[in-house]
Amino acid sequence: SSGINAEYGEVVAANDRRVQEHISKAQGHIEQRQIKTNKWKPKLQQLARENERRLEKMEKTLLYEDVAKAGEKESVLFRKMRGLESDTRKQGQVLASKRAALEREGQRGRTMAQNQLRTINENENQLAEEVAKEEAALRQLVVQRDNAVTEYRQHQTSLKDVMKMFQTMTSKDR
Numbered sequence: 001s002s003g004i005n006a007e008y009g010e011v012v013a014a015n016d017r018r019v020q021e022h023i024s025k026a027q028g029h030i031e032q033r034q035i036k037t038n039k040w041k042p043k044l045q046q047l048a049r050e051n052e053r054r055l056e057k058m059e060k061t062l063l064y065e066d067v068a069k070a071g072e073k074e075s076v077l078f079r080k081m082r083g084l085e086s087d088t089r090k091q092g093q094v095l096a097s098k099r100a101a102l103e104r105e106g107q108r109g110r111t112m113a114q115n116q117l118r119t120i121n122e123n124e125n126q127l128a129e130e131v132a133k134e135e136a137a138l139r140q141l142v143v144q145r146d147n148a149v150t151e152y153r154q155h156q157t158s159l160k161d162v163m164k165m166f167q168t169m170t171s172k173d174r
Helices: 002-174
Strands: none
Touching: none
């Protein structure tokens, strides 16, 4: 039992040594990387500052050029604006006169339409009266026809009765 424990202890100790070696190697790699990083850090910071200065210089140059172009463009735009203001005034006058003509034409059209509508309404009322008279006359004719039909049927019925009486009388005479 003690031999197994001793053997087991050696295996554990060997494993511990391997783990410790692995850890120390990994720490060595990490330290090497840290050294390289620390060595490059100042250079990278310096490059970043130089790039920043270059960018600022380029931006200033572009800004000066933009300002010069903007000055030229402003005078062109100012002349264009003045021309457009003049055109706008002229167009406004044309529009005002056309709008007035349109309003006059619209008023004249409305007046004509009202007169036509009035005439149509008068004609419609007159026709409605005539239709009402015709409908009344038609109703009267229907009543007269119905009365005539009733009178005809009554006459036929009494005629049949007379015929039956006549036949009865003549058959008694035989």
